[in-house]
Amino acid sequence: DQQVKQNSPSLSVQEGRISILNCDYTNSMFDYFLWYKKYPAEGPTFLISISSIKDKNEDGRFTVFLNKSAKHLSLHIVPSQPGDSAVYFCAASAGGGTSYGKLTFGQGTILTVHP
Amino acid sequence: NAGVTQTPKFRILKIGQSMTLQCTQDMNHNYMYWYRQDPGMGLKLIYYSVGAGITDKGEVPNGYNVSRSTTEDFPLRLELAAPSQTSVYFCASRSTRNTEAFFGQGTRLTVV
Numbered sequence: 001d002q003q004v005k006q007n008s009p010s011l012s013v014q015e016g017r018i019s020i021l022n023c024d025y026t027n028s029m030f031d032y033f034l035w036y037k038k039y040p041a042e043g044p045t046f047l048i049s050i051s052s053i054k055d056k057n058e059d060g061r062f063t064v065f066l067n068k069s070a071k072h073l074s075l076h077i078v079p080s081q082p083g084d085s086a087v088y089f090c091a092a093s094a095g096g097g098t099s100y101g102k103l104t105f106g107q108g109t110i111l112t113v114h115p
Numbered sequence: 116n117a118g119v120t121q122t123p124k125f126r127i128l129k130i131g132q133s134m135t136l137q138c139t140q141d142m143n144h145n146y147m148y149w150y151r152q153d154p155g156m157g158l159k160l161i162y163y164s165v166g167a168g169i170t171d172k173g174e175v176p177n178g179y180n181v182s183r184s185t186t187e188d189f190p191l192r193l194e195l196a197a198p199s200q201t202s203v204y205f206c207a208s209r210s211t212r213n214t215e216a217f218f219g220q221g222t223r224l225t226v227v
Contacts, residue, residue, distance in 0.1 A: 004157070043219050091158075101163075105150075107155065
């Protein structure tokens with residue numbers, strides 16, 4: 001049972017345009033969501049997060065939107081840059097302190113930004 | 116600041132062999148995790164620890180063991196390697212206050 005799903009395996013975008021990566025979840029207990037970025041042969045690095053009490057969080061070029069009723073979140077990158085080309089993972093955790101930070105990951109979306 | 120360090124980076128094992136994947140962090144984090152990533156899949160939690168001497172199973176613990184004798188170290192042990200354990204293994208750590216986990220660079224393990 002895939003509790004966090006990223007249905008688009010890949011996304012190709014022109015430099016300067018907007019990249020939108022999507023993520024759906026099924027577990028209503030998830031209350032914290034994170035996006036990680038991963039380059040080849042490296043570990044995932046934290047990008048941005050959002051608590052379930054918010055519907056938007058912004059950090060520079062990166063904005064995450066959360067729609068709790070639809071159990072859907074999205075990551076917007078504006079403007080996209082070639083250095084943004086990487087695999088993006090959506091992750092979720094449940095239960096606040098009792099979850100001990102355990103994360104459930106989506107399958108990842110490969111983003112390619114063309115110059 | 117080294118963060119989370121994993122060794123080795125690559126390893127080839129024969130079926131039935133055993134090995135220990137090492138993980139150490141220098142951020143004084145209480146929480147540590149082991150994940151595996153199979154091709155085209157997300158990361159799956161193998162084991163986690165909330166402090167020295169305390170470990171618990173994650174989603175896919177079969178075939179693995181862990182220990183946490185110090186805050187810094189969280190080794191992962193494979194006793195009888197099987198081809199199904201061919202994967203990339205990531206160690207991560209997190210403080211009890213923040214929600215962001217820091218990951219190591221990964222260990223690519225092939226069992227033949």
